[in-house]
Amino acid sequence: MKSGEFLVIGAGRFGQALATTLYDLGHSVVVVDRNGALVEDIMDRVTHALIADATEEETLRELGVEAFDRVIVAIGTDFEANVLATVNAKACGAKYVISKATSAVMATVLSRVGADEVIRPEHDMGIRLANHLTTPSIVDAFNLGDDYSVVEVEAGEKLNGPLSESRLPNRFGVQVIAVNRDGDLTISPRADFEVQRGDRIVVIGSVEAVNELRDYLSKDSSEE
């Protein structure tokens, strides 16, 4: 992504990690928190940090929320503050607001009041860890809508060799989108692409197809 402008509201553990990582990746990041000590702590690690109450419309207007590519409301515990910051950011013209929810109810409310995207970090991390624990070779997984999944699989014994030999589309109905070798991406690799141990293969397929692949990967070779 080209260099973007981000506004992070709330410098708790999640907001801090988000803001400093975006900054380290070369983006412009403004952080707002009502807690002065937290603002002071993060000040040198982002573009700009200021003490303010983000539930106030006036504050958001002064910040120029409409100019940011993304506004992330990273307030968890104070639900009311999160809803107000989300609603007011949208009312002030924010292009795209991502709000953090700590429960399913909170996620529904935030979507209804206008959040463009709602994330549930604890919930999502729980799903990822469950995927990884049950199938260690699955490094990451997420759903696209209700019907499709994308998974990143670390190639071990089973997927070693040319893609044409693992025949993933024929056997499981999944398509290989990319192979990541130490950060070097090969997009839409050809059938003769030689997969090496440790490569990360990104595949897409229906939830059922991906589950079949998952079953296959979680079995010991000796069980087949």
Ligand code: ATP
């Ligand atoms: P963590 O990311 O640490 O898990 P959390 O989900 O517990 O955080 P909170 O601690 O509720 O979330 O909020 C994160 C930050 O948001 C806190 O530093 C808090 O000071 C800040 N915050 C809460 N309400 C407001 C507000 N109205 N304006 C600005 N910042 C706020």
